[in-house]
Amino acid sequence: METLLLDIFEKMIFWMAWIIIPLVMEIIPAIGGFVLLIRKRFYKKKDTRPIRFPEITLIIPIYNSEDTLENCLASVNASDYPKEKILIMLVDNESPDKSFDVFCRCQKTFPELSMQWMKARQGKSKALNMSLFNSEGKYVMHIDSDGTLDPTALRKMVERFESNPNIHSMTGVILTNPDMIERTEHFPLRLFRRCEFFEYCQAFLAGRNFESELDSIYTLSGAFSAFRKSTILKTQMYNTDTVCEDTHVTFQVRKLMKKSVHLCENAFFYVEPIEGINQLYTQRQRWQIGEMEVSHMFLRQSLRSHKFFSDFMVRMLTFDHTFAFPRMIWYFALICLTFLNYPVYLIVGSMVILYVLYMIAGALYYFNIISYLRDFPQIRRYYARKWYIVPLMPAYNFVVFWIRFAGIINSIKNRSGWRTRTLREEKKQFSSTMQSDLKILSKVRRKLYRLINDDVTG
Numbered sequence: 001m002e003t004l005l006l007d008i009f010e011k012m013i014f015w016m017a018w019i020i021i022p023l024v025m026e027i028i029p030a031i032g033g034f035v036l037l038i039r040k041r042f043y044k045k046k047d048t049r050p051i052r053f054p055e056i057t058l059i060i061p062i063y064n065s066e067d068t069l070e071n072c073l074a075s076v077n078a079s080d081y082p083k084e085k086i087l088i089m090l091v092d093n094e095s096p097d098k099s100f101d102v103f104c105r106c107q108k109t110f111p112e113l114s115m116q117w118m119k120a121r122q123g124k125s126k127a128l129n130m131s132l133f134n135s136e137g138k139y140v141m142h143i144d145s146d147g148t149l150d151p152t153a154l155r156k157m158v159e160r161f162e163s164n165p166n167i168h169s170m171t172g173v174i175l176t177n178p179d180m181i182e183r184t185e186h187f188p189l190r191l192f193r194r195c196e197f198f199e200y201c202q203a204f205l206a207g208r209n210f211e212s213e214l215d216s217i218y219t220l221s222g223a224f225s226a227f228r229k230s231t232i233l234k235t236q237m238y239n240t241d242t243v244c245e246d247t248h249v250t251f252q253v254r255k256l257m258k259k260s261v262h263l264c265e266n267a268f269f270y271v272e273p274i275e276g277i278n279q280l281y282t283q284r285q286r287w288q289i290g291e292m293e294v295s296h297m298f299l300r301q302s303l304r305s306h307k308f309f310s311d312f313m314v315r316m317l318t319f320d321h322t323f324a325f326p327r328m329i330w331y332f333a334l335i336c337l338t339f340l341n342y343p344v345y346l347i348v349g350s351m352v353i354l355y356v357l358y359m360i361a362g363a364l365y366y367f368n369i370i371s372y373l374r375d376f377p378q379i380r381r382y383y384a385r386k387w388y389i390v391p392l393m394p395a396y397n398f399v400v401f402w403i404r405f406a407g408i409i410n411s412i413k414n415r416s417g418w419r420t421r422t423l424r425e426e427k428k429q430f431s432s433t434m435q436s437d438l439k440i441l442s443k444v445r446r447k448l449y450r451l452i453n454d455d456v457t458g
Helices: 002-043 069-077 099-109 124-133 153-163 178-182 187-213 245-256 277-299 312-322 324-340 344-372 377-385 387-413 423-457
Strands: 056-062 086-092 114-119 139-143 147-149 167-176 224-228 260-271
Touching: 002 187, 002 344, 056 069, 056 124, 056 153, 069 086, 069 099, 069 147, 086 099, 086 124, 099 114, 114 124, 139 153, 153 167, 153 224, 153 260, 167 178, 167 187, 167 245, 178 187, 187 260, 187 344, 187 377, 187 387, 224 260, 245 260, 277 387, 344 377, 344 387
Parallel strands: 056 086, 056 139, 086 114, 167 260
Antiparallel strands: 139 224, 147 260, 167 224
16 A cells, blocks of 8 residues: 555656646646636726827838738728828838839729828838838827738727827737638648637737736737837837847837837737748747847846846746746656656656646637637637637647747847748758768768778788
């Protein structure tokens, strides 16, 4: 009996040791977020509609937008915000395609929209700064040219600003377009895109929604963000030294101006789904590298152990980047245990338990998100019917983790830029490096062989 109890105790210690990292980093925060978001859903005050809607400027960066610009402007035209109050500034960064021709056609198609075309030759950040200096109205909003606005998005952004004078900048909810997902021909890619849709739902309607309640949003989304004009013009504007200019502006608002950043959880913007694993690889690496750059710019003096509890940005950076290394070691350690005579059922059992815990966290997010989609019945129905994606999300997130980890490594040895290597290019580079290393080892082996044989024959 004593031996049996000791055996059970040893197994419990083993499982607890391997569960502790994901438990602390992801499972417990998911449970806490579930409780807080449920509370917010039922107790948050409703935004009031202003007596008069103020004038706003909508800035749309343009680069090779020939295929998407018309749909983007059509979504602005379909908005329920008064069109006479919207100034649209399209800032072209030397597009080699026919984006300007599309703009000219849209002027005739949407005569009620007030649109201006601006040429820029300085890159995206400087182009955005030029448009900010020429903006009009009380609020400035940015949207990408390859996405579409929900008809109520602009109005709900303004209502949130008008109802909360303490809010100076906001990000909207970014989702991939369900119609485009379902038009995907190949089932594996369609399933992959559905996972991406769930990822965006979790990131914004759960993750950033939770962070917004704690006033701890780490970065605005450049695809759909909004500012009080009086706030954005007091910053250092968009920076050209990073590929993550939206994160740079977020840090300026928070660290330099001491203003708050929030999420407008009922203002939606739909973007195109991912083309495939290569695009996912380059996109997530670019985001990761940009975050590392901006964090280095603003947090070099703050990265102290005592700041972990007082500064959420330091805490977020620690969880997101520093803890990535023990997580990596943890994954490989599980494999190594098989060579240390640990029972296979213990290792497999611990992995199953971990996967189930991640699924439980995903299920909590799932029910939270459904409650926040109440005002969007079509999207809510689509999301609810894809419940079978929940068990797949831990595997999907596992893949994304390794892509982001590669971004951390590449940020150390590579210079920043919008052009990053795809997964296929990384594999080719890895193969080339391995072949080169093996050639060196082969040369060393031959030299040693000749040296030993010469000594023997001598």
